[in-house]
Amino acid sequence: MRSRFAAPSARLALAAVAAVAVTATATATATATADSRSTTVRACVTKDLTYKVSLKTQAGGYFLVTAKAKSGVTCYLEGVFPSASFGSSADTEVAPAEDAVSERVTLSGSTAAYAGIDPKTTNDDNGRQFDFLHLSIAGDETNAVSLALPETATVDRPIATNWHSDPADAVPFSD
Numbered sequence: 001m002r003s004r005f006a007a008p009s010a011r012l013a014l015a016a017v018a019a020v021a022v023t024a025t026a027t028a029t030a031t032a033t034a035d036s037r038s039t040t041v042r043a044c045v046t047k048d049l050t051y052k053v054s055l056k057t058q059a060g061g062y063f064l065v066t067a068k069a070k071s072g073v074t075c076y077l078e079g080v081f082p083s084a085s086f087g088s089s090a091d092t093e094v095a096p097a098e099d100a101v102s103e104r105v106t107l108s109g110s111t112a113a114y115a116g117i118d119p120k121t122t123n124d125d126n127g128r129q130f131d132f133l134h135l136s137i138a139g140d141e142t143n144a145v146s147l148a149l150p151e152t153a154t155v156d157r158p159i160a161t162n163w164h165s166d167p168a169d170a171v172p173f174s175d
Helices: 002-036
Strands: 049-056 062-069 075-079 083-085 102-107 112-118 128-136 145-155
Touching: 049 145, 062 102, 062 128, 062 145, 102 112
Parallel strands: none
Antiparallel strands: 049 062, 062 112, 075 102, 083 128, 128 145
């Protein structure tokens, strides 16, 4: 007889364990769903942004690159200089104009990030002529975009500032 009474108790215990397991699974699923809609902002990649290049006369002349997030994209740019070059040879790749990392810039909607690129930092007549700038976000070099320059640039030891939220901070000064 005793085994007949034990069986319902075992069934109740099994049902209780199953209920706890179902509740834990439902809670884990709800948490995972909430995490996938998290407001954590991710790092930008080259294709997340639109770019504009304009010519500025300050500091002897430079190109100001303006980057904005595409519609529906929210991402950030680290305060480091963009990967950029004017041609395919190593001597046309930009070097950093700043010694330290700047603040991170979060892009969304009309918020923009700015980087200044000085194509010629030498004081001589040397250099090569280019009409395009190849640009990508650091770490995403395989997806570079080619941007038409507002005018032909003479390039010799080019430098670039970090990404900044204020265009006034993106003026490249060479030594």
